[in-house]
Amino acid sequence: MICTVSQYKAEIHTAVCEFGQADFYTGEALEWSLVSTFDNESAKAGRARYKKTFAMLPTIDHTFDGQGRPKFVICSWYVNDAKSDLTVDEFYQLCERVLKFRDESL
Numbered sequence: 001m002i003c004t005v006s007q008y009k010a011e012i013h014t015a016v017c018e019f020g021q022a023d024f025y026t027g028e029a030l031e032w033s034l035v036s037t038f039d040n041e042s043a044k045a046g047r048a049r050y051k052k053t054f055a056m057l058p059t060i061d062h063t064f065d066g067q068g069r070p071k072f073v074i075c076s077w078y079v080n081d082a083k084s085d086l087t088v089d090e091f092y093q094l095c096e097r098v099l100k101f102r103d104e105s106l
Contacts, residue, residue, distance in 0.1 A: 003070075012060055015072040020058065024073035025083070025091070031056040052078075063088050 003011070022029055034057040043050050055078040064087070065071040075083075083091045 011070075011072050015060065015074050016058075019074045023056075023076045023079055024061065025075050025079050028056065028076060030058040030074065030076060032058055034058075 020030065020032075034054055038054060038057075055076060057077040058074050059077050059080040061073050061075050061080050061083065063071050063073055086094065
């Protein structure tokens with residue numbers, strides 16, 4: 001699919017309007033006040049501890065709708081980072097395997 005810049009922006013705007021209050025995958029509230037506050041020098045100094053303070057930063061995830069068409073959703077940075085390049089189904093399967101293992105290990 002070829003997408004112009006204006007179409008890309010329109011799709012992102014739609015995603016924000018539809019899903020922007022909460023993480024698409026977890027339902028957790030997003031922290032829009034974090035947008036444009038990341039500081040590279042602080043990140044270098046604070047490393048993982050600093051990055052964790054941005055866990056609920058809204059990000060755009062590229063996924064697909066039920067018909068296989070590209071779709072954008074809004075999710076937190078930490079979920080987007082965990083999902084990485086997985087499809088939605090692959091991500092859900094991974095989450096299920098993690099929970100199954102946890103439950104069997106208790």
